[in-house]
Every structure is written in structure tokens, then in C-alpha cells.
Amino acid sequence: MSFLTSQTHVHITTWVVAIVIFLIASFTGNKSKGLHMTLRLFYILVIITGIALFNEGRNYSMGMLYGFKFLGGILVIGMMEMVLVRQKKNKSTVMFWILFALFLFITLFLGFKLPMGQDFLA
Template sequence: MEFLASPHLHITTWVLALILFVVALAIAKPKVVHMILRLDYLLIIVTGVALFIKGMDFGQGMLYGMKFIAGIFVIGMMEMTLVKKQKGKPYTMFLVLFFVFFLVTLFLGFKLPMNINFLA
């Protein structure tokens, strides 16, 4: 469990997800990339849950819970954006919501004590 609760592993998984998301948005038929991205979603959630459990030791459970929920929303908006794009429907709103939730998640992640505090 200690390996999964590493912030570096979690950051690596969501950076990989961002790269795959951009690639899936850029290509016309992203079926394989989209399936790999869905597997990466699972890794993000597993490492996020491990960090959430470890974060309870710092006494800031509410902030970690808010970050967890915002992270789930980020994954949801990524998935909705790609599905709408594949169906040929407008997806701009989901892309904007993705950026909003992503910034909220980043802000909370950098504010919490388990990570590097870039905001100090």
C-alpha cells in the first residue's frame, strides 16, 4: 500500500493521462488511445484512493476529500469530452469544465501537505 500512496506515482499517472487525452483529442479515430486512457483512469483512481487514505493522517480530511471529488470530476470531463467528440457532437463545454476542475484539483493538490508547496 505504501508504494501506491506515493505522490510521485500519482503525478506520473495523471501526467500520462493528460498526454493521452491531448493525443486522443488530436487524432480522428482514437479508439486504442481512448482504451489506454481508460486504464490510466483506473490507475489514477487507485493511487488517489491510496493518497486519500494516507492523507487522513494529516488531519485535513475535508480538503483531501474535496480534491478527490474534483479529481473524479476531471476524469469525468475527460471522458465526456472524448465521447462527445467521437459522436460528432459539440464538446466545448466539457473541455472548459475539464480545465476548471483540473485547475481546482491542481490548486488543492499543491496546497495540501503531502506535496510540494508551490503556492507559498
């Protein structure tokens, strides 16, 4: 499984696609059952690539920070699912949108700041 850890591109691609599908599914409303199922497939792909990178990240002696990033990623996925499920049930989603944005910011910050992340300024 070295193709998952040689670069972070596979992981970044999966979570970008997942976020795009999530935004489309959340704005189309209750008519997005197929999108929701596709999004769940991408959840699995994000988690698999994330686990592979987490295992590789332990070589940098920053296991705890990579653990926080992994936990943040799981929380982002959880908030995405909560928004869609509560939206389908016509319940309020404001709190989950706020938590989604907060956890996404924290996870992206850690992901780009840690040694395996992308350096956009170089």
C-alpha cells in the same frame, strides 16, 4: 501498498500520462480507439493511487479538503471521458473542455497546496 503513499510521484506520473494521452486522443479525433482504451486503463491507475493517497491524507486532519480534491479528480476524469465520447459522436464539446480546465485547475491547486503536495518554491 506503502509504495503508493510513501511519495506522491506514482500518482503524479499516472495523471500526467493520462492528461497527455487524453490530449493526443482528443486531437487525433475518431481514429483514437486504442488511445481511448489506454486512457481508460490510466483512469483506473489514477483512481487507485488517488484512493491510496486519500487514505494517507486523512492523517493530516484535512480530510474534507482531501475529499474535495478527490471529488475534483473524479470530475476531471469524467470531463475527459465526456469530451472524447461527445467528440466521437460529433457533438459540441466546448462546455466540457471548459469544465475540464476548471476542475483540473481546482484539483491541481488543492493537490499542490495540501501538506502531501509538492513544494516547488523550496
